[in-house]
Amino acid sequence: MKLGNRIQVYTTGLFIILLVMISAAVYFSFSKIVYDSDVDQTRVEVERIVSGINERSGDSLSADVLRAYVPANGMIRLVLPDGTSEVSLTGGNQENLIEQAYPYEAGEKAEVRSFEGVPYAFVSIPIVWTNGEVVSFQLTRSLEATAQNLSILRIVLVTVAVLAMIPFFLSSRLLSRLIVTPIHSLIHTMQQIRGSGQFKKISYEGKSKDELVQMADTFNTMIDQLEDNYQKQEQFVSNASHELKTPLTVIESYASLLKRRGKQEEELFQESVEAIHSEAKRMRELTEQLLLLARKEEHWDVQFESIELSRLLQTTVASFEKAYQRKVELRCTQEIHLTTDEQKLKQLLYIFMDNARKYSEEAIEVNVERKENHVAIRVMDRGIGMSQKDLEKVFDRFYQVDESRTEGYGLGLSLAKELAHALRADLQLSSEKGSGTTATILLPRSEDSHLQGV
Structure with a gap:
């Protein structure tokens, strides 16, 4: 029924x-x-x-x-x-x-x-x-x-009951239509979406705020989100395919060379092995970043604990300097305690310092400033910088400011955005073309944070 x-x-x-x-x-x-x-x-x-x-x-x-x-x-x-x-x-x-x-x-x-x-x-x-x-x-x-x-009373009561049923039957029919019409519209719209594969919304009139209108609003909002996510997914798949095509082509080309001439030419053999190893490493790094970005927030497994920020920054900067042989100037005269995930915060710092390393030749600066409700960690470089147009898109996946550079995949800042959200932190990025870029991490202060040596 x-x-x-x-x-x-x-x-x-x-x-x-x-x-x-x-x-x-x-x-x-x-x-x-x-x-x-x-x-x-x-x-x-x-x-x-x-x-x-x-x-x-x-x-x-x-x-x-x-x-x-x-x-x-x-x-x-x-x-x-x-x-x-x-x-x-x-x-x-x-x-x-x-x-x-x-x-x-x-x-x-x-x-x-x-x-x-x-x-x-x-x-x-x-x-x-x-x-x-x-x-x-x-x-x-x-x-x-x-x-x-x-x-006579029985006849009157029966007559009144029968006469009362007629308007009630009509009103119940009107009520059922009023309730079912938006549902029919929802079903029809969903059938059209399934048949055509295109996203459509429910059209309705009226300014009432009853549950039926709320259902239609919720459905239309859901369609907007699905359409947006679908477009992002298409773009993500397209960009991922494009990024994976280059290392696969390189690996296939060098593998063909090895198959034809690898046994006869030692230098070609070494060159091919080195190229295949390098591209395989790039593919692994790209795949790991894609998997991290594909995770939902609840799957980040964030472990919040109280840490001393200056100690974390010192160990992170020291590791980065040894790995890339780049000078990093750390300025943190305050002893600040935070409640955060130490490993996720290190990963976030590595992303910004790695970007500063790629786009600048001078020393990288890491400054810490204690505010009333938060702590600001600034990673600054004096590199090529970027325009305001690039700043608006720099957190998009696979977007690269300098397309001529082959290092990186355009996923670092997208991953940084997801990490900051998991850490309940805010990100700010400021840059000027030819003068460098400053990335700011705003972390909420814990209740027991205190300041010494000020």
Whole structure:
């Protein structure tokens, strides 16, 4: 069953059940009140008749005397203790009541009885008869008029219930359409996306902020993100293929040379092996960087711990100077404690110092400045620098400022951006063409950070 039909059936069915329950409660409550009122009136009438009989106790009582008390729509009967009827008098057209069973009632009794499908108010009171014997004085009064009124009430309640169902059925149908229409639009849009392979959004009108509009907004936002990620993925695959093509071509060419002439020419053999080894190393480094960039943030396995920043910088700078034989000037006169991942921060520093090494020939500077809420680590070089246009794209994957350089893959700053996000740090990059570049790492200070020697 479709959702719209299910909503309509469930809401209409629930309304019908509630309407039937309310109507039934109204009918049975009203009928009980009316019948109890009729029984009470009959009891009052019996007490009035018995009072009149007691006043005439000195006179001889007969059926003719009791006939004056017979109701127009009922019967008076005197029942002896042996179950026989002393007197049975009916009024109007109630002769059929004579055939009604008449057991002797020793105490008072008042109830509604049904005889031949007609309700009657029955009241029985014990009285002392003329011979001193206690008899059961019974008065039966027809409640046919009350039954007819209740029948009219039933018809009215059923009619009102049926008439109330019509607008409710129409409103439930309108409600189901209101709910299902955006869902149909969502399904249709998704089917179009699946069939055409193109990203599309849900078109809707109105300024309401209900859940259906929020669903449409969420879907459109998701489509924007998917389209953006899809474009980035296409660009990533295209750039990765382009970057891998060159080392593979070099390896294939030198492998072919080795196959043809490697055994005869020793120099060619050494050159080919060296080239293949170099390109294989480049491919491994490129693959490792691609895998790091492909990781999600939760898979970075960041281990936050309290570290002393000056010690970390000294060991990092010393390792870099030995590896690349480049002078690095470190200025950190403050003892600063941070809560961060030591290895990830080292990796981030290596990326910026390696970029400074590639694009400058002079010494690299690493300065530390302690701010109120954060610590700034600046890596500066006096190299070729870059333009504002390059600064806007430098964090994009595979983007290289100087295309003539073969060193690097354009992935370092993209990886640095991901590392900084994992470390909850901010990156700032400033540069001027021909004057050098300054990369700033802004790390949040830990609560126990303190300053000494200032």
